[in-house]
Amino acid sequence: SQQGEEDPQAxxxxxxxxxxxxxxxxxxxxxxxxxxQNSGRGLVHLILIRSNEREKHSGxxxxxxxxxxxxxxLLITASRAADTASYxxxxxxxxxxxxxxxxxxxxxxxxxx
Amino acid sequence: xxxxxxxPSRVICKSGTSVKIExxxxxxxxxxxxxxxxFPKQSLMLxxxxxxxxxATYEQGVExxxxxxxxxxxxxxxxxxxxxHPEDSSFYICSARSGGGYYGYTFGSGTRLTVV
Numbered sequence: 001s002q003q004g005e006e007d008p009q010a011x012x013x014x015x016x017x018x019x020x021x022x023x024x025x026x027x028x029x030x031x032x033x034x035x036x037q038n039s040g041r042g043l044v045h046l047i048l049i050r051s052n053e054r055e056k057h058s059g060x061x062x063x064x065x066x067x068x069x070x071x072x073x074l075l076i077t078a079s080r081a082a083d084t085a086s087y088x089x090x091x092x093x094x095x096x097x098x099x100x101x102x103x104x105x106x107x108x109x110x111x112x113x
Numbered sequence: 114x115x116x117x118x119x120x121p122s123r124v125i126c127k128s129g130t131s132v133k134i135e136x137x138x139x140x141x142x143x144x145x146x147x148x149x150x151x152f153p154k155q156s157l158m159l160x161x162x163x164x165x166x167x168x169a170t171y172e173q174g175v176e177x178x179x180x181x182x183x184x185x186x187x188x189x190x191x192x193x194x195x196x197x198h199p200e201d202s203s204f205y206i207c208s209a210r211s212g213g214g215y216y217g218y219t220f221g222s223g224t225r226l227t228v229v
Contacts, residue, residue, distance in 0.1 A: 033218075035220075040204070040223070040225065041222055041223060042117075042119070042206055042220040042221050042222040042223045043157075043206065043208075043220040044220070045218060045219075045220075088156060088157070098162065098170065099145075099162075100159060100162075101147065101159070101208070101218060102159065103149075103156045103157045103158075103159075104156060105155070105156045106155075106156050108154075
């Protein structure tokens, strides 16, 4: 398997707190993306960071990327109950003309009101 | 923004029958579509990549004859689970991309398949 690994696998916090999720991967990448999935639903793209970028912000989201360590983190600030969902990192790479978006195992985030 | 419609959202079928799942790009042309499978509390596993007008590329370990993929137009890809068995019960999700590079990955809302 070439899936990435996220940690923690599950995270439970109180509303207003920050949530940090980490992702590690094994191969070289073009970019890394974070997605959100509500239970039993499809995925929603949150943010993309290119391999030559180190940090990116989008609203309450902050993503970092360390290609030397092959790792990324997603920070959600001032969490809300509506942020409760599973979060996946996905690495995008092209190889021999084909492309792949490979997902990590995910972190299940619960934000308690 | 780009929308991908996946249908049906839920399906229950008997062992031995076939089930077709549709994935449509509603407001853009999808040159490439991807099919994923997700087991409970697990991540998405890429099953195959389909390009409009050509054969799908299957990931290692995915049976081509069991999971038939057709991408006959720029807006429609179908996944047919043939001779379904209970172990095929899973959540299937498609995604579509409209052009080169990353931009445009949009996911359908998924199909919960239960084989009884």
